[in-house]
Amino acid sequence: xxxxxxxxxxxxxxxxxxxxxxxxxxxxxxxxxxxxxxxxxxxxxxxxxxxxxxxxxxxxxxxxxxxxxxxxxxxxxxxxxxxxxxxxxxxxxxxxxxxxxxxxxxxxxxxxxxxxxxxxxxxxxxxxxxxxxxxxxxxxxxxxxxxxxxxxxxxxxxxxxxxxxxxxxxxxxxxxxxxxxxxxxxxxxxxxxxxxxxxxxxxxxxxxxxxxxxxxxxxxxxxxxxxxxxxxxxxxxxxxxxxxxxxxxxxxxxxxxxxxxxxxxxxxxxxxxxxxxxxxxxxxxxxxxxxxxx
Numbered sequence: 001x002x003x004x005x006x007x008x009x010x011x012x013x014x015x016x017x018x019x020x021x022x023x024x025x026x027x028x029x030x031x032x033x034x035x036x037x038x039x040x041x042x043x044x045x046x047x048x049x050x051x052x053x054x055x056x057x058x059x060x061x062x063x064x065x066x067x068x069x070x071x072x073x074x075x076x077x078x079x080x081x082x083x084x085x086x087x088x089x090x091x092x093x094x095x096x097x098x099x100x101x102x103x104x105x106x107x108x109x110x111x112x113x114x115x116x117x118x119x120x121x122x123x124x125x126x127x128x129x130x131x132x133x134x135x136x137x138x139x140x141x142x143x144x145x146x147x148x149x150x151x152x153x154x155x156x157x158x159x160x161x162x163x164x165x166x167x168x169x170x171x172x173x174x175x176x177x178x179x180x181x182x183x184x185x186x187x188x189x190x191x192x193x194x195x196x197x198x199x200x201x202x203x204x205x206x207x208x209x210x211x212x213x214x215x216x217x218x219x220x221x222x223x224x225x226x227x228x229x230x231x232x233x234x235x236x237x238x239x240x241x242x243x244x245x246x247x248x249x250x251x252x253x254x255x256x257x258x259x260x261x262x263x264x265x266x267x268x269x270x271x272x273x274x275x276x277x278x279x280x281x282x283x284x285x286x287x288x289x290x291x292x293x294x
Contacts, residue, residue, distance in 0.1 A: 038216070038250075040250065041216065041217050041248050041250055042178070042213050044248045044250065044256050044258070044287065045211065045213050045217065045219045045246070045248045045258075046174060046180045046211060046213075047287070048246070048248065048258040048260075048285050048287070049180060049182070049209055049211045049219075049221055049223050049246075050172050050180060050182060051170045051172060051182050051183075051184040051207070051209065052098060052128065052130065052141050052142075052143050052170050052171075052172050052182070053083065053085075053098075054085040054096065054098065054292060055083070055085070055287050055288075055289060055292060056083060056084065056085060056287070056288045056289075056291045056292060057082075057083050057285050057286060057287040057288065058080075058081075058082055058285065058286050059079070059080070059081040059082070059083070059283070059285045060078075060079070060080050060081075060283050060284055060285070061078070061079045061081075061281055061282070061283030062076065062077070062078050062079075062281065062282055062283060063076065063077045063078075063079070063224075063264075063279050063280070063281045064076050064279065064280050064281075065077075065276040065277070065278065065279045065280075066278065066280075067276075067277040067278050068109070068274065068275065068276055068277055069266070069269065069272070069273070069274060069275045069276075069277055070112065070273045070274035070275065071109040071111070071112050071113070071274055072112065072113055072114045073109035073110075073113065073114045073115060073116045074107075074116070075106070075107055075108055075109060075116065075276070076106070076107040076118075077104055077105075077106045077107070077121075078104065078105040078106075079102060079103070079104050079283075080102070080103045080104075081100060081101070081102045081103070082100070082101055083098070083099075083100050084098075084099040084100070085097070085098055085099075085292065086098075086099060093129065095129045095130055095131075095132060096129070096130040097127060097128070097129055097130075097145075098126075098127070098128045098129075098130065098143060098145075098170075099125070099126075099127050100125065100126055100127075100128075101123060101124070101125040102123065102124040102125070103120075103121075103123055104120070104121035104122075105118065105119075105120055105121065106118070106119065106120075106121045106158050108157050108158055109157075109274070110157055117155055117157055117158070119153060119154040119155035119157075119158035120152065120153060120154045120158065121152075121153050121158050121159055122149050122150060122151055122152055122153050122158075122159040122160060123149070123150040123152045124147070124148070124149050124150075124188075125147070125148045125149075125150070126145060126146065126147040126148070126168045126186065127145045127146055127148075128143035128144060128145035128168060128170055129143060129144060129145050130142075130143045131143060131144065138175065139173055139174045139175025139176075140171070140172075140173050140175065141171065141172050141173075141174075142169070142170065142171045143169070143170045143171075144167070144168065144169050144170075145167075145168055146165055146166070146167065146168060147164075147165070147166055147167070147168040147186045147187070147188050148164065148165050148188070149162070149163070149164035149165075149188045149201075150163065151163060151193075151194050160190070160198070160199075160201050161193055161194040161195055161198040162190035162191075162192070162193050162194070162198055162199075162200070162201045163190065163191055163192040163193070164188035164189060164190045164191070164201055165188065165189065165191065166186065166187040166188040166189040167186075167187055168184070168185065168186045168187075169183075169184075169185045170182070170183065170184045170185070171183045172209075178212060178213045179210075179211065179212055179213075180209065180210070180211040181209065181210055181211075182208070182209035182210075182211075182223065183206070183207070183208055183209065184205075184206075184207040184209070185204070185205065185206050185207075186204075186205040187202070187203065187204045187205065188201065188202075188203065188205075189201065189202045189232070190202070199233060200232055200233065201232065202230065202231055202232025202233070203228055203229065203230050203231070203232070204228070204229040204231055205226050205227070205228055206226065206227040206228075206229075207223070207225070207226045207227070208222075208223070208225075208227075209221070209222070209223035210222050210223065211223065217247045217248040217249060217250070218245065218246070218247050219245070219246050219247075219248070220243070220244070220245055220246075221243075221244060221245075221246060221260075221262070222241070222242055222243050222244075223242065224242040224244065224262045224264060224281050225240040225241055225242035225264050226240070227239045227240070234271055235270065235271055236270065236271045236272045237268070237269065237270040237271065237272065238266060238268070238269045238272050238275050238276075239266075239267050239268040239269070240264050240265060240266045240267060240276065240279075241264065241265055241267045242262050242263065242264040242265075242279075242281075243262060243263060244260055244261055244262020244263060244281065245260065245261060245262070246258055246259060246260035246261075247259050247260070255286050255287055255288055255289075256286075256287045256289065257284060257285070257286055257287075258284065258285040258286075258287070259283075259284055260281075260282065260283055260284075260285075261280070261281065261282040262280075262281045262282075263278070263279070263280055263281070264276070264278065264279040264280075264281065265277075265278055265279075266278070
């Protein structure tokens with residue numbers, strides 16, 4: 001347990017250093033005086049973090065948690081996600097659709113000791129329809145639709161063992177140059193189970209996103225943490241905070257690549273016996289702008 005606490009302190013010190021660096025950067029001009037930011041790079045940096053982006057892309061991320069509340073075991077989660085935009089010209093529906101399936105490979109604790117098990121997790125998918133008002137020229141974009149969770153976990157401890165469906169809402173504001181503000185809300189609710197002893201699921205998930213373009217392809221953001229409130233089984237609540245940096249690499253004749261790293265800290269938890277304490281995330285996104293049909 002002492003080793004876990006030391007690991008947590010190391011992660012917190014790293015996050016504190018990153019936060020101080022970010023504050024120092026924020027005090028400086030966003031761009032060098034003798035350079036003009038490439039509008040394409042700025043737009044790509046926003047779209048890589050935009051929950052309502054219409055940019056086709058493949059997203060991969062590894063989230064390592066060296067310290068958890070309620071268990072001595074470290075955990076890990078590898079996520080692969082595909083963003084598939086659909087427009088009325090190529091769809092049966094009269095509005096833009098954003099389809100996003102997510103797949104995961106998780107390493108989770110099997111008890112309060114240090115033992116873990118690695119298995120595939122449940123598949124998450126949301127299908128949002130973009131609301132045509134108030135209009136893109138305002139900088140505000142909103143979308144609504146369903147979210148689905150399929151019980152595809154290959155081990156009991158790796159998933160909830162429940163078929164889930166519920167509402168989802170997303171919003172993004174780009175009216176302030178160099179900034180992006182976003183919000184993604186999901187509330188999957190269980191309606192069928194893979195076993196009789198599986199617990200019902202009803203969780204409100206809120207993901208706030210703030211991004212600031214810094215210089216060239218560099219940006220800072222807080223957008224990887226998801227707040228969770230289990231409204232169906234008591235009042236279990238976890239409110240983590242995250243902060244990180246990313247870099248957009250644009251190469252001639254090759255797809256743009258987004259590289260990022262961030263840290264996450266559990267700022268508040270209530271009635272959550274097992275929960276992440278500190279988490280380090282790093283990942284890569286590859287975009288395919290030539291595949292966008294508009």
